[in-house]
Amino acid sequence: MAGNAPTASEYVVHHLTHLNSTGHAQKNIVDWSVINLDSMFYSISIGLLTVFLLWLAARKATSGVPGRFQGFVEMMVEVVADQAKGIIHSAESRKFVAPLALTVFVWIFLMNAMDLLPVDLLPRIWEGVYASAGGDPHHAYMRIVPTADLSATLGMSSGVLLLCLYYNIKIKGLSGWIHELFTAPFGSHPLLYPINFAMQIIEFVAKTVSHGMRLFGNMYAGELIFILIALLGSTATVFGFVGHVVAGSIWAVFHILIITLQAFIFMMLTLVYIGQAHEGH
Amino acid sequence: MNLNATLIAQLVVFFILAWFTMKFVWPPIVKALDERAKKIADGLTAADKAKSDLALAEKKVVEELRKARESAGDVRASAEKQASLLVDEARAEANRIIAAAREAAETEAGAAAQRAKEALRDQVAHLAVAGAEKILRREINTQVHAELLANLKQELQ
Numbered sequence: 001m002a003g004n005a006p007t008a009s010e011y012v013v014h015h016l017t018h019l020n021s022t023g024h025a026q027k028n029i030v031d032w033s034v035i036n037l038d039s040m041f042y043s044i045s046i047g048l049l050t051v052f053l054l055w056l057a058a059r060k061a062t063s064g065v066p067g068r069f070q071g072f073v074e075m076m077v078e079v080v081a082d083q084a085k086g087i088i089h090s091a092e093s094r095k096f097v098a099p100l101a102l103t104v105f106v107w108i109f110l111m112n113a114m115d116l117l118p119v120d121l122l123p124r125i126w127e128g129v130y131a132s133a134g135g136d137p138h139h140a141y142m143r144i145v146p147t148a149d150l151s152a153t154l155g156m157s158s159g160v161l162l163l164c165l166y167y168n169i170k171i172k173g174l175s176g177w178i179h180e181l182f183t184a185p186f187g188s189h190p191l192l193y194p195i196n197f198a199m200q201i202i203e204f205v206a207k208t209v210s211h212g213m214r215l216f217g218n219m220y221a222g223e224l225i226f227i228l229i230a231l232l233g234s235t236a237t238v239f240g241f242v243g244h245v246v247a248g249s250i251w252a253v254f255h256i257l258i259i260t261l262q263a264f265i266f267m268m269l270t271l272v273y274i275g276q277a278h279e280g281h
Numbered sequence: 282m283n284l285n286a287t288l289i290a291q292l293v294v295f296f297i298l299a300w301f302t303m304k305f306v307w308p309p310i311v312k313a314l315d316e317r318a319k320k321i322a323d324g325l326t327a328a329d330k331a332k333s334d335l336a337l338a339e340k341k342v343v344e345e346l347r348k349a350r351e352s353a354g355d356v357r358a359s360a361e362k363q364a365s366l367l368v369d370e371a372r373a374e375a376n377r378i379i380a381a382a383r384e385a386a387e388t389e390a391g392a393a394a395q396r397a398k399e400a401l402r403d404q405v406a407h408l409a410v411a412g413a414e415k416i417l418r419r420e421i422n423t424q425v426h427a428e429l430l431a432n433l434k435q436e437l438q
Contacts, residue, residue, distance in 0.1 A: 018283075026283040034285040043291060047298045054306040061309045063316030077310045099307035100299035107298060146291075151284050155291030162292075 043146035087275040112259030157212035
């Protein structure tokens with residue numbers, strides 16, 4: 001960075017600040033007038049890449065001998081289709097939910113995989129671009145992992161919540177679902193109505209929040225550790241350099257497991273929650 | 282770690298991507314998978330059928346071989362029979378020819394012997410007559426003696 005080097009805490013804070021529509025860090029915890037440009041850019045780009053790759057395989061899909069790429073995509077489709085078949089018993093719903101699960105899995109996996117790029121690579125390029133455009137590089141914020149943005153992960157889990165509400169009403173009917181809201185899980189008795197309803201609301205909120213938070217937490221923590229490992233290297237000592245290489249390698253290898261697992265968990269929970277919406281209590 | 286409008290935007294993107302996959306990705310891949318599964322099932326059925334057909338054909342071959350062997354045996358037996366018949370016939374013919382030849386030879390030999398006998402007899406008679414003629418030339422009339430000799434010749438027969 002231009003001028004004097006940042007302190008460790010400045011470095012971390014800089015890396016954890018989103019590039020948003022205001023140009024500086026968001027002040028309030030919730031502010032609907034702000035949008036994170038970096039998260040949107042990377043998630044939409046990766047989303048387009050996801051559907052492009054899937055479409056590429058689908059375009060040439062034949063029942064003959066598949067190529068490696070087609071075979072790989074088919075394998076994922078089969079896994080997702082099998083899971084969906086086991087969890088959601090309505091074939092009509094699966095027509096939308098199974099492709100949704102596949103998209104979610106590949107999309108989240110690729111977004112998570114952004115974590116494996118060197119932490120400073122894209123932000124430093126952005127700083128250069130921003131500075132050459134006349135901006136202050138200290139304000140050239142850039143976070144490249146969209147799933148380490150709570151708004152993004154809660155956005156996706158809210159999408160799942162909306163689908164749950166939709167299928168609840170579609171499968172059980174509006175009156176059937178409202179009836180269930182007040183009579184489950186404890187039973188049909190006027191005294192139990194408020195308790196049942198409270199439990200149901202808690203359940204929906206808890207599902208949605210935990211769904212989004214789990215992914216966010218894992219990816220945020222992973223990103224933070226990469227930043228800290230990079231700080232180790234920035235000490236410019238032999239210990240720092242060796243530590244950076246060793247710890248960075250180990251954490252990156254371990255992170256391959258985490259990004260895959262979290263993508264899979266998000267997909268499975270999507271299926272499970274939507275599957276629960278199909279079943280009465 | 283703040284919440285902002287990114288949430289809404291991400292939600293919209295989420296649905297758009299899922300819609301795209303549902304519309305353009307999932308159906309062709311699932312169709313291809315189903316078609317391939319059917320192809321494989323058909324192939325396995327065909328293989329099973331071919332296998333049972335082969336077993337059937339092998340059975341048939343064994344049967345045909347057995348039949349061929351049997352008929353070959355028959356042919357050989359009848360050929361042998363015919364051959365021995367021919368040999369027998371030939372032998373009988375040969376015997377017949379030999380017998381005929383022998384008979385003819387015997388007849389001819391008998392006739393020759395007869396002829397020789399007769400010739401001998403004639404010569405004996407002539408000799409006797411010639412002898413007697415010489416002896417009796419001067420005495421007796423040739424006529425009487427010839428008569429006597431003819432009587433004698435008759436007796437000799």
